[in-house]
Amino acid sequence: MAGLLSAQQVTSVRGERTLFKALSLSLNCGELCQVVGPNGAGKSSFLRICAGLLPLQQGEIQYQGESIEQCRTAYHQDLLFIGHKAGVKPELTAIENLMFFAQAQGQPFEEPPYDVLATVGLVGLEDIPAQQLSAGQQRRIALARLWCSSAKIWILDEPFTSLDTAGIELLHGRFDEHLQQGGAVLMTSHQALSQLKGAVSQIVLEYQH
């Protein structure tokens, strides 16, 4: 019954406006859930609540059947969250950023992960401070984390933003791999994910007035 990640009756009120009411979600291993809806419908808020970044106003979020407030450390160890702002330090190079992320997840690299950066198409740009790279390239640094993390749950807020077609395809491939290995993805995107082979479900949020 208890899935990998489940949300029960989650309600979010921003200011005076109710974003969504009694939203539920159940995500099992090998599943991808796409949250869709118009701008301002509360997609990002829902993802951030699920990640434990925003306080829960009503309802409960459970990781393996346990409330995420109870098992915060274990949950965050098994979680990879990439938001709108991905946390890439503009002063540091791609390699330095990636090595920090790996260390912070508790899986440090033995040697600089040039191969991972090559996979995401950043060959030759490894040692340039991230601020000198384009938006899409900076996005690729953040997304490179997907190739070197053992976290099962990925929560991704608009991962395709500022990526080119090749990048989007690359990411689709990685999603498929992750789902096959028993991972789960919760994400927002305005793109159709029909290319994916695994189980894809959708949550539709309406704009509440």
Place this chain on the structure above:
Amino acid sequence: MWRWLHPYAKPEATFRLNQKLLPWFAVPGIIVLAVGIIWGLAFAPADYQQGDSYRIIFTHVPAAMWSMGFYVGMAIAALIAIVWQIRTAEWAILAIAPVGAVLTFISLFTGAVWGKPMWGTWWEWDARLTSQLILFFLYLGVLALYAAFEDERTGAKAAGILALIGVVNIPIIHYSVYWWNTLHQQSTITQAITRLERPSIADEMLWPLLTCILGFLLVSSALVIMRLNNEILKREIRRPWAQQELTGHTAEGGQS
């Protein structure tokens, strides 16, 4: 605690309770304050050293006392707001802060006015005035932090955290300022005056003073209750109960 507080997490319940409480604070408050002030200003005997100028204590002391008291009250509201996430408590912080700030200002102003005949100067870096001035800054900080946020809830929460930090700090600030004052004591006048205030105050002066203290508390609390209810109505204006409350009132007003 939770069981007792829980019903008042509903703005509606707090609003109703406040409406019931308000007359019990406002009416006696105005009467007690009027009695205390008239008693103190007109009937209490003049001081044998300071003459009539001591009479400013009838506003100075109550304002100073409650300026501190209301800060503590604000911090309690902040604690409730943060621990139990109760919105009415968030609004209570904002209802209390300006009232407390005004009380602090009154105590500072009357202190300065009192200082003129006593010390011959409008401002003396006396320990009490100085720590009162810092308390005033703490209030201003809470108000400024709240005002800086677009989103009221975020602002109220931030202001609440600041109020809590302030209340932990107040004893330290208070103590350090007194200590600083004894360290830098130059004017013997200040010492003379602190000694003069210490001895037991005559009963004929004490009673009107106590009356004024009670009057200040009641009137200020009434103001806080009114502000809180305004805040609740403002935030809940679109809810049915608030609409009913408002239209009900205007209908009654029309009839009478």
Place this chain on the structure above:
Amino acid sequence: MAKIRTATILTALIKRDLSVAMRQRSDLLNPIIFLLVVITLFPLGVGPEPEILGRIAPGVIWVSALLSALLGLERLFRDDFRDGALEQMLLLPVATEWAIVGKIFVHWLLSAAPLLILAPLLALLLNLPQEAWFTLWMTLLLGTPVLSSVGAIGVALTVSLNKGGALLSLLLLPLLVPLLIFATAAIETAASGLPALGPLAFMGAILVLTTTLSPFAVHAALRVSVN
């Protein structure tokens, strides 16, 4: 096991923050240059008489140090908030308070070190009696962690606002009054040739109190700000 992990994650965080800071060295130096300029203004403003300068030196140095510390404080969380690193910090698989301790530590290291090195120069410029030099240094050593950890609360509260500056000063300076009082008192006592252990002990107490409590306050404030 879990403890070792906390340590490795903290080291990673501290290492990253240090290398980020090293690439914006001017940001680190500006507050300390500001402090030097302010100290220079005082003799120009009140006259160069050595006795007067020596008498006001403790207060002048400490007030200027407070003001210059305010300039550098925003660095603690502002950039992290803008690029999303703050969110990632809240999601680290360690108690967030530890991560905050790490951030405060790095900030303290980078802001206090130049101040501690420069202290004798400040004392010299303002003609502070030599007996008080060591005490000045001690007050800076004990006081700067308090500045960083109390400052962190203020920055955490205001990080999501685009105003910073003046508001931050209004929030923090009243809270720092005790620090100023005990620090200047310690230096003054030492300058008059008496042992300054009393006020220094108070500073030590304030140091323990603020460094232990502030990570929790910062965490609460960040949860309000990151949203």
